[in-house]
Amino acid sequence: MAITKIDHGQVYRFLNVADNHFLDLYMRETDDGTPIQVYNGNTSNAQRFRAEVKDEAFTLLSLCRKKGEPRRVIKESVDGKSLVTYGDAKGEPNEYWTLEILDAGHGIVNIKNVHSGKALENQGYKKPVKCINADSNDVHQQWKIIIAEHDQAGHTD
Numbered sequence: 409m410a411i412t413k414i415d416h417g418q419v420y421r422f423l424n425v426a427d428n429h430f431l432d433l434y435m436r437e438t439d440d441g442t443p444i445q446v447y448n449g450n451t452s453n454a455q456r457f458r459a460e461v462k463d464e465a466f467t468l469l470s471l472c473r474k475k476g477e478p479r480r481v482i483k484e485s486v487d488g489k490s491l492v493t494y495g496d497a498k499g500e501p502n503e504y505w506t507l508e509i510l511d512a513g514h515g516i517v518n519i520k521n522v523h524s525g526k527a528l529e530n531q532g533y534k535k536p537v538k539c540i541n542a543d544s545n546d547v548h549q550q551w552k553i554i555i556a557e558h559d560q561a562g563h564t565d
Contacts, residue, residue, distance in 0.1 A: 410515025411553040414507065416461040418555065419471065423449070424530040425516060425550035430455045431482075431528075431537065433494055438473045442494040443536040444482055456556045457482065465504035465522050470494055484521045484539045492528060492537040507553075508542070516550050518542055 414420070422431040424446050432447035433454040449455070453471040458479075460467045469479040478496065483503040485491045497503060501523035508518040508527075519528040526539035527549045543549060 410513060411555065412507065412509045412512050412515055412517055414459045414461060414466045414553070416459060416466075419456050419458045420468075421449075421455050421554045421556050422457070422519070423552040423554055424548065425552065426530055426547040427533065429530065429533055431457070431551075433470050433472050434536075436472050438470075438477055438480070438494070440480065440495045444492040444494060445534055445536055446530045446532075447534060451557055462504070465506050467497065467503050468505065469497075484524055484526070486523070490524075490526065490538045490540060492539060508544070510544050510550060515552050517553065518544060518549050519551055 429446035430449050432445050434443045434445050436454045456471040457468040468482045473479060480494050481497045481503045482492060483495050485493055486502055504522035506520050506522060508520055510516045510518060520542060521539050524539055527542040529538050529540045530548045531538055
């Protein structure tokens with residue numbers, strides 16, 4: 409099923425169209441400022457993100473965290489480097505994202521940062537994801553949204 413809408417509380421995985429790698433928390437690190445990368449698909453919490461919808465935008469909280477740590481969010485750094493990191497939620501615009509539907513039939517979207525208007529782009533396997541000027545024809549900016557396995561109906565783990 410092609411998903412082109414983010415629902416509050418749902419857990420998702422994000423597959424890049426260019427190389428079929430998933431959005432991933434680098435080395436399952438949970439510190440503020442940890443880079444977001446793309447990596448081979450697996451079922452770890454480093455590739456599972458819970459959406460929290462507010463108005464027309466959403467935040468993505470990684471399910472990967474150490475005991476006692478707060479859930480952190482994916483956000484675009486504001487240092488001018490356009491890196492996408494895992495960081496403390498502060499309610500700032502760079503923590504919020506929207507979708508631009510590129511191909512509804514195949515569930516292909518751009519994921520854009522509310523603060524900058526730039527799109528998430530896969531920079532290559534195990535390399536940090538960046539936000540760059542949106543280009544609907546760039547497959548490195550095209551993502552498929554997948555409901556995380558452990559949250560699909562009928563999964564018993």
